[in-house]
Amino acid sequence: MKSEGNGMRCEIISVGTELLMGQTINTNAADLARELFSLGIGVYYQTVVGDNEERLAEVFRQALSRAGLIILTGGLGPTEDDLTRETVARVLGLPLFRDRGWEGRLEDFFNRIKRPMASLNLRQALVPEGGKILPNDRGTAPGIYLDLQEGEGPLIILLPGPPPEMLPIFRKQVIPLLRAKLQEKGALAVLQSRVLRVIGLGESELVEMIAPLLKNQSNPTLAPLAKRGEVHLRMTGRGRSEEEVQTLLEGTAQKLREVLGDYIYGEDAEELEAVVADLLRAGNKTLALAESCSGGLLSHRLTNIAGSSAYLLAGLVTYSNEAKMHILGVSPATLQEDGAVSAKVAEEMAAGACRFCRADIGVGITGIAGPGGATPQKPVGLTYLALAAQDFKFSRRYEFWGSRQDVKERVTNTALHLLRLYLLGKLKSN
Amino acid sequence: MKSEGNGMRCEIISVGTELLMGQTINTNAADLARELFSLGIGVYYQTVVGDNEERLAEVFRQALSRAGLIILTGGLGPTEDDLTRETVARVLGLPLFRDRGWEGRLEDFFNRIKRPMASLNLRQALVPEGGKILPNDRGTAPGIYLDLQEGEGPLIILLPGPPPEMLPIFRKQVIPLLRAKLQEKGALAVLQSRVLRVIGLGESELVEMIAPLLKNQSNPTLAPLAKRGEVHLRMTGRGRSEEEVQTLLEGTAQKLREVLGDYIYGEDAEELEAVVADLLRAGNKTLALAESCSGGLLSHRLTNIAGSSAYLLAGLVTYSNEAKMHILGVSPATLQEDGAVSAKVAEEMAAGACRFCRADIGVGITGIAGPGGATPQKPVGLTYLALAAQDFKFSRRYEFWGSRQDVKERVTNTALHLLRLYLLGKLKSN
Numbered sequence: 015m016k017s018e019g020n021g022m023r024c025e026i027i028s029v030g031t032e033l034l035m036g037q038t039i040n041t042n043a044a045d046l047a048r049e050l051f052s053l054g055i056g057v058y059y060q061t062v063v064g065d066n067e068e069r070l071a072e073v074f075r076q077a078l079s080r081a082g083l084i085i086l087t088g089g090l091g092p093t094e095d096d097l098t099r100e101t102v103a104r105v106l107g108l109p110l111f112r113d114r115g116w117e118g119r120l121e122d123f124f125n126r127i128k129r130p131m132a133s134l135n136l137r138q139a140l141v142p143e144g145g146k147i148l149p150n151d152r153g154t155a156p157g158i159y160l161d162l163q164e165g166e167g168p169l170i171i172l173l174p175g176p177p178p179e180m181l182p183i184f185r186k187q188v189i190p191l192l193r194a195k196l197q198e199k200g201a202l203a204v205l206q207s208r209v210l211r212v213i214g215l216g217e218s219e220l221v222e223m224i225a226p227l228l229k230n231q232s233n234p235t236l237a238p239l240a241k242r243g244e245v246h247l248r249m250t251g252r253g254r255s256e257e258e259v260q261t262l263l264e265g266t267a268q269k270l271r272e273v274l275g276d277y278i279y280g281e282d283a284e285e286l287e288a289v290v291a292d293l294l295r296a297g298n299k300t301l302a303l304a305e306s307c308s309g310g311l312l313s314h315r316l317t318n319i320a321g322s323s324a325y326l327l328a329g330l331v332t333y334s335n336e337a338k339m340h341i342l343g344v345s346p347a348t349l350q351e352d353g354a355v356s357a358k359v360a361e362e363m364a365a366g367a368c369r370f371c372r373a374d375i376g377v378g379i380t381g382i383a384g385p386g387g388a389t390p391q392k393p394v395g396l397t398y399l400a401l402a403a404q405d406f407k408f409s410r411r412y413e414f415w416g417s418r419q420d421v422k423e424r425v426t427n428t429a430l431h432l433l434r435l436y437l438l439g440k441l442k443s444n
Numbered sequence: 445m446k447s448e449g450n451g452m453r454c455e456i457i458s459v460g461t462e463l464l465m466g467q468t469i470n471t472n473a474a475d476l477a478r479e480l481f482s483l484g485i486g487v488y489y490q491t492v493v494g495d496n497e498e499r500l501a502e503v504f505r506q507a508l509s510r511a512g513l514i515i516l517t518g519g520l521g522p523t524e525d526d527l528t529r530e531t532v533a534r535v536l537g538l539p540l541f542r543d544r545g546w547e548g549r550l551e552d553f554f555n556r557i558k559r560p561m562a563s564l565n566l567r568q569a570l571v572p573e574g575g576k577i578l579p580n581d582r583g584t585a586p587g588i589y590l591d592l593q594e595g596e597g598p599l600i601i602l603l604p605g606p607p608p609e610m611l612p613i614f615r616k617q618v619i620p621l622l623r624a625k626l627q628e629k630g631a632l633a634v635l636q637s638r639v640l641r642v643i644g645l646g647e648s649e650l651v652e653m654i655a656p657l658l659k660n661q662s663n664p665t666l667a668p669l670a671k672r673g674e675v676h677l678r679m680t681g682r683g684r685s686e687e688e689v690q691t692l693l694e695g696t697a698q699k700l701r702e703v704l705g706d707y708i709y710g711e712d713a714e715e716l717e718a719v720v721a722d723l724l725r726a727g728n729k730t731l732a733l734a735e736s737c738s739g740g741l742l743s744h745r746l747t748n749i750a751g752s753s754a755y756l757l758a759g760l761v762t763y764s765n766e767a768k769m770h771i772l773g774v775s776p777a778t779l780q781e782d783g784a785v786s787a788k789v790a791e792e793m794a795a796g797a798c799r800f801c802r803a804d805i806g807v808g809i810t811g812i813a814g815p816g817g818a819t820p821q822k823p824v825g826l827t828y829l830a831l832a833a834q835d836f837k838f839s840r841r842y843e844f845w846g847s848r849q850d851v852k853e854r855v856t857n858t859a860l861h862l863l864r865l866y867l868l869g870k871l872k873s874n
Contacts, residue, residue: 033474033490034477034487034488034489034490035477035478035481035487036473036474036475036476036477036478036481036487037474037478038474039469039470039471039474040469040470040473040474040490041469043466043470043492044463044466044467044468044469044470045466046466047464047465047466048465048466048467051465051466057464057465057466058464058493058494058499059464059491059492059493059499059503060463060464060470060491060492061489061490061491061492062473062489062490062491063488063489064488069488069489073489303761309743309744309746309747309748309752309759310735310740310741310742310743310744310747310759310761311740311744311747312740313739313740313743313744313761314739314740314741314743314744314852316739317739317740317741317761317763317813317852318739318848318849318852320814320815320816320848321816322739322763323763323764323817326761326763327763327764327766327767328760328761328762328763328764328767328771329739329740329759329760329761329763330758330759330760330761330771331733331740331743331747331756331758331759331760331761332758333747333752333753333756333757333758333759334753334757334758336757336801336802337757337758337801340800340801341758341760341771341800341801370770370771371766371767371770371771372766383747384750385750386750386751387753418748418750419748422744422747422748
């Protein structure tokens, strides 16, 4: 994807020896870049530099020579290692003033936690001349916004390093300031993304189905991204207003829904287990799980959704043959003749869970998660999934691939997919 | 921590518009920095630049002016966007030659997958004059190693962007080359880290216990890092040989073991579930789980360990009171009088799981994962854990905190901790 935009070129400088040494992964730069993209602002360079005054000054000087917007994160703490505020002021030739408002906030804070305020902490109330404090609700280091040379020079923004402090300041305070700035310059282009989440199709099958759309589509752009067991389709639209972009995105979403139908299970951050949970609640259905190779992951995923006790009666991880017979009533003859990894055992597990827990729906999963346990006829990843309900019986054979954890993830994704289809009335009894 | 080192200054350049736009998080730079640290090589700058020839050339030229080792990742693919190889050659003024060996590998590869090789793919066999191919076992883009000006100029290393290709090349091929280079210069300082994993102590308790050690310790350095439900103690030692550093690390580990005893459950990447699995296997013990608020996560974690079917007989996620009574034999009177979240119910769950599955050890977990379900007497996070075995009975009350997923994680960590103590013969019946 090309980073076009509205002409404002951004550079991100992340300050911190822990980043440089790899003890912390630089998620801030990626998070900022995605947020800036939605304003049509392209990032051209990201640099990481340690807590070293000379090198930070060098990197900052270079950014001043080529960027219209410079965002620095980190180095605003109270210790002597924290040099960003002072270095930026020195390079710009600006004196530092103490912000009385923030000084009061610091005093309140130390009173509240009943600790004396060290004089070093007062450094966190210093602001280069002309700068504006960006209050921090979660820490003692505020952000700073510098709009120099009456708006003709580059915009400079300093933000604290910890992501839980940095991101709220950026989203709630910096984005509105940047929006206003772009509006003022008549350069406010709106970029928005929307993700359609697809299950039950591989990436190449999906790309084949939407090939005509992919070819003729420029605004919004369309990009498929394969995830473990599902594919995300990202649409990114550009326009002059949110309404205009929303209309564009909805138009394309509509066309995709016509082609992909029930393969689309959700949007944006909506997870498959949450979609299934909503359907269970809406249909007032209860569920019992019988898992073997997925080892409790399906139960774990469904219980990650708050309120799951309303529909999940029990999850039975029956690893041993004894547990399958004893708890679920799987017949010894089936285990003997078809083996534990078979369609019939999956079906008996699903029916057993259903009956034993008096649930509306039972799920049965049996397979080989690997790396051990495979035979030439039954490779790692071979899995049978079954659903049972009153007057309903379904089972299917799958071959999944990848590591043990990949297999568990793909198995549970497929089980959730089948549950969803069943709850939508789209799965046929077999 | 300061980045001292052996005098070789490294700069990492990551190439790719997907990094610049934040669609991919730059884990490569952090992974490389940590690996380099173990050789005593300090990273001074990390830069991210998009798939743009002019800007890449500018960043690379700057690195040439200040670094002794330049590592570039990304931009070695077969498409026109991939410019790293050509740009590096152009800036250095070196012609590109086709490496016959790699050309053969590419032909073999395309024969094997029965697809025609596009002429663009042949670019991946190009090497700047004097460069050495670093074979890639997992992809078509090899790495390239350039040691210019008879070893007097900077070392330049090009690596493919995808981490599963980049890291093995770096670890297996580049590290030995760098070691040899440092040895040649008489600058091989060895830095090594070792992590002791601590469970059952909060970070501040731990710091208090090891305060005398923390104060007088400079080589190895000691740094505690709090993780969800456990603390990692990182020791980093420096010396002239691996043996010397290992001896230093072992000396400090010994002192820590004297103070912390069984609170240390493992080292480095060893996970708690793997430690428990080893103890179960060694003691030839079988296990049955009865989970409520942890929702199958304990079962999921234990089954992530390959071969878990040898000791895990069953995991029973009994969310409803009916399931607790029906499957585990929890008495209706106990549920009525003490409530589902109580010590007695946890104990009956553990005993029930044990009895029902004929396991050696039963685990019972009941609590409130939140955000709903709390009362003034029973807050979110309140959890009772119980263990049952022949002539053994244990239960304890805990209050965990955090989100629903945090609570699930902390609950299962504590359950594994208790299992470990029991298997070590260090948990008393109550």
